[in-house]
Amino acid sequence: MAPHTQQLTRPAVRLRGLTRSFEGRTVLDGLDLDLPPGQFTALLGHSGSGKSTLLRAIAGIDHGVAGSGTLTAPERVSVVFQDSRLLPWRRVLPNVLLGLDGKDAEERGRAALAEVGLAGRERAWPSELSGGEAQRAALARSLVREPELLLADEPFGALDALTRIKMHGLLRQLWERHRPSVLLVTHDVDEAIVLADRVLVLSRGRIEVDLAVEREAGSHGEYRAELLHALGVTDTGAAAPGPPLRP
Numbered sequence: 001m002a003p004h005t006q007q008l009t010r011p012a013v014r015l016r017g018l019t020r021s022f023e024g025r026t027v028l029d030g031l032d033l034d035l036p037p038g039q040f041t042a043l044l045g046h047s048g049s050g051k052s053t054l055l056r057a058i059a060g061i062d063h064g065v066a067g068s069g070t071l072t073a074p075e076r077v078s079v080v081f082q083d084s085r086l087l088p089w090r091r092v093l094p095n096v097l098l099g100l101d102g103k104d105a106e107e108r109g110r111a112a113l114a115e116v117g118l119a120g121r122e123r124a125w126p127s128e129l130s131g132g133e134a135q136r137a138a139l140a141r142s143l144v145r146e147p148e149l150l151l152a153d154e155p156f157g158a159l160d161a162l163t164r165i166k167m168h169g170l171l172r173q174l175w176e177r178h179r180p181s182v183l184l185v186t187h188d189v190d191e192a193i194v195l196a197d198r199v200l201v202l203s204r205g206r207i208e209v210d211l212a213v214e215r216e217a218g219s220h221g222e223y224r225a226e227l228l229h230a231l232g233v234t235d236t237g238a239a240a241p242g243p244p245l246r247p
């Protein structure tokens with residue numbers, strides 16, 4: 001029997017038998033998944049395994065895609081992509097506030113920018129921001145909407161290694177403060193282990209690995225080995241049969 005608390009807590013996301021196909025090719029194949037409120041989850045999988053397809057389904061932005069199954073997701077969902085998707089013809093603050101109204105919207109936008117370290121850059125144009133700053137602005141745009149669920153599709157994939165590490169710290173800090181459910185799609189096993197409390201591996205259209213990450217000293221290597229094995233990569237770096245983790 002499930003623990004009492006689990007029975008009382010409604011999952012933020014519930015997927016049952018989720019199937020999605022493109023041109024007759026099944027990408028998600030009867031996938032089941034629950035994401036509890038406030039959990040930080042990372043999603044790994046080979047290129048083409050369907051991670052973005054799953055994220056887009058949960059975000060409700062896959063209209064026209066053939067599929068079936070049931071899907072429950074919160075009302076307030078924000079999505080962050082690999083590129084910031086800031087509108088180049090609007091300054092940073094109006095980008096953050098896009099589509100928001102209400103008397104306190106501007107104040108909230110400024111506060112969100114301050115939270116991501118962009119205080120004073122409200123009137124900058126997107127073209128004046130570095131890649132990391134643009135992703136910070138994208139995070140502010142998500143946060144200001146107070147999402148119950150934050151979906152992030154390789155948000156740090158285009159950043160250099162140092163900026164990426166800083167952004168890891170920022171994302172974890174923002175999550176601790178606001179506690180949305182997070183589903184982070186990444187190719188990076190270490191990023192998944194460092195950031196998330198639960199790591200999933202998508203393979204053959206389903207969640208094949210569901211790993212709870214306990215933050216104990218020395219356990220990173222064990223999680224890494226287990227996840228790389230699930231992805232068909234040996235710990236020595238030699239690839240087992242199957243598509244490469246990253247080009």
Ligand SMILES: Nc1ncnc2c1ncn2[C@@H]1O[C@H](COP(=O)(O)OP(=O)(O)OP(=O)(O)O)[C@@H](O)[C@H]1O
Binds near residue numbers: 023048050051053054
């Ligand atoms: N709009 C589309 N039309 C046709 N096929 C698509 C479409 N979107 C995705 N696919 C196919 O679905 C499969 C899964 O794509 P998806 O982008 O979800 O994979 P992914 O795991 O996110 O890959 P990556 O890690 O490379 O970003 C791929 O084979 C892709 O070619």
